[in-house]
Amino acid sequence: MMKYVLIVDDEEQLLLTMQAGFEPFKDRFQVLTAHNGKEATSLLASEHINLVVTDLKMPEMDGFELLAFIKNNFPEIPAIVMTAYASPDVEKRLTQSGLIRMLEKPVDFEELTQLILSLLEHESTGGVLSGISLPSFLQLIEMEQNTCLMEIKDASGQQGLLYFKEGRLYDAVCDKRKGDEAALHLLAMDKVKIRFRSLPSKQLKRNIETSLMNLIMESTRLKDEMASTSDQETVLDDSPPLGATDEDDLLKSEKGDDSMAELNEVLEKFKTVDGFQAVGAFSPNGEMVAECNVSGLNLAELGALANDVLLKAQKTTEIMNVGRGQLVHVEAPKAHVICRCLNEATDFAATASGRAHVHLVLIIDVDGNVAMGKMKVASAMQEVAEFFR
Structure with missing residues (x-):
C-alpha cells in the first residue's frame, strides 16, 4: 500500500525542491x-x-496549531518538526521524552530522507507509531x-489552561x-486534546517559577508513583505541588525547629563578611527556606528574582554547550548580588530524592x-546542603 508524506511549509521554493528531491522514492512514498x-x-x-513534516512558523495557521490538530484528531500520525532553534540539548530532550522528531533548518x-524511510518502515513492519x-x-x-493560551482537556471532560x-x-x-x-x-x-x-x-501575573522540564519530570514521577500503588487509594490531588519540595518538607516537619535553628546559625556566619546585607537559602523554585537579614531588604522577593536570573543563566550555558553554570554575580550600582546553585542530582535539571538541591543568595x-x-558561599554550601538531603 502506497504511503503518503505531507510536507508543510510556507516557503514555496522549499516545497518544490523537496518534491523534486523525493522523486527517486516515488515507489516507496508519495509527497x-x-x-x-x-x-x-x-x-x-x-x-x-502516514507522516507529517512541518515547519512551525507559518501564516494563517502555524505549526503549533497544526500539531494540536494532529494530536486531537490523528494521534497515530508521527510528526517531524523543522525548526531553526534546535539546540543539541533540546533536540535530545524532545526525542527522548516525547514523540516528536526534530530537524534543524x-x-x-x-x-530527512533517512528519517522518513525509517518511520515508514517502522509502520510497515508492525511497529507502533x-x-x-x-x-x-x-x-x-x-x-x-511562543506566547499562547492553551486549553487542555482529557477524555473525562476535565480541563484546564496553560x-x-x-x-x-x-x-x-x-x-x-x-x-x-x-x-x-x-x-x-x-x-x-489541545485547543x-x-x-x-x-x-x-506570573505564578509559576519552576522550569517546564522540572514540572514534566515531577508529573512523570507522580504518575509512576500512582501506578505502583494502584492497589491503594492514591489521588493526584493529594500529592503536594512542586512548590512544596522534598527539601522544604524535611526542614518544616521531619527536622523541625531544631534543624531550622541550626540552618540559621550557618547563615549567621555571613555577618563576618565586610558589607554584608542579607543571605538566604532557597529551594530550586525560588521559595525562601531560611534567611539572615540585617538590611531590611525584602529578601524573599529579591531572592526569588535572583533565583530566576540563575535559572536563565543555567539554561543559557546549556544551550552554549559549556556545561551548566552554577554561580551568577550581578554587580549593581547599590549592591552585589551573588547567587549559587548546588545540585547533587545526576541530572542537573532535576531534583533527586535524598540529594541536595539548594540555592544561596x-x-x-x-x-x-x-x-x-564568594568564598563564604562556597564554604557554607556544603553545610547548608545537609539540611536539604
Whole structure:
C-alpha cells in the first residue's frame, strides 16, 4: 500500500525542491504539500496521511496549531518538526521524552530522507507509531519562545489552561488549582486534546517559577508513583505541588525547629563578611527556606528574582554547550548580588530524592568584600546542603 508524506511549509521554493528531491522514492512514498496549517488540515481530513513534516512558523495557521490538530484528531500520525532553534540539548530532550522528531533548518535532505524511510518502515513492519505527547508539545513552545493560551482537556471532560509568555510557562489553572499544582495535574493527564484560545486582553501575573522540564519530570514521577500503588487509594490531588519540595518538607516537619535553628546559625556566619546585607537559602523554585537579614531588604522577593536570573543563566550555558553554570554575580550600582546553585542530582535539571538541591543568595554592599563573600558561599554550601538531603 502506497504511503503518503505531507510536507508543510510556507516557503514555496522549499516545497518544490523537496518534491523534486523525493522523486527517486516515488515507489516507496508519495509527497503531498501544504503552505500552512489550514491547507494541511484539509489534506489530513481527505487523504490517508502516514507522516507529517512541518515547519512551525507559518501564516494563517502555524505549526503549533497544526500539531494540536494532529494530536486531537490523528494521534497515530508521527510528526517531524523543522525548526531553526534546535539546540543539541533540546533536540535530545524532545526525542527522548516525547514523540516528536526534530530537524534543524536548513534541513539536511539526506538526513530527512533517512528519517522518513525509517518511520515508514517502522509502520510497515508492525511497529507502533505514536503521535505527539503533551510534554513534547510544550517543550516545542518553550523552544520557539511562543506566547499562547492553551486549553487542555482529557477524555473525562476535565480541563484546564496553560499560559505561555515568550516560551516560559507563566501560569496554569485547573478547577481550583493554580500555578505549579495546576500545571502538574494537567501534565499528568492522559489522552488529552489541545485547543488554542485567544490571548487575554490584560497582562497576566506570573505564578509559576519552576522550569517546564522540572514540572514534566515531577508529573512523570507522580504518575509512576500512582501506578505502583494502584492497589491503594492514591489521588493526584493529594500529592503536594512542586512548590512544596522534598527539601522544604524535611526542614518544616521531619527536622523541625531544631534543624531550622541550626540552618540559621550557618547563615549567621555571613555577618563576618565586610558589607554584608542579607543571605538566604532557597529551594530550586525560588521559595525562601531560611534567611539572615540585617538590611531590611525584602529578601524573599529579591531572592526569588535572583533565583530566576540563575535559572536563565543555567539554561543559557546549556544551550552554549559549556556545561551548566552554577554561580551568577550581578554587580549593581547599590549592591552585589551573588547567587549559587548546588545540585547533587545526576541530572542537573532535576531534583533527586535524598540529594541536595539548594540555592544561596547573598547581598553585599557595593563596596563590600565580594571575594570573601564568594568564598563564604562556597564554604557554607556544603553545610547548608545537609539540611536539604
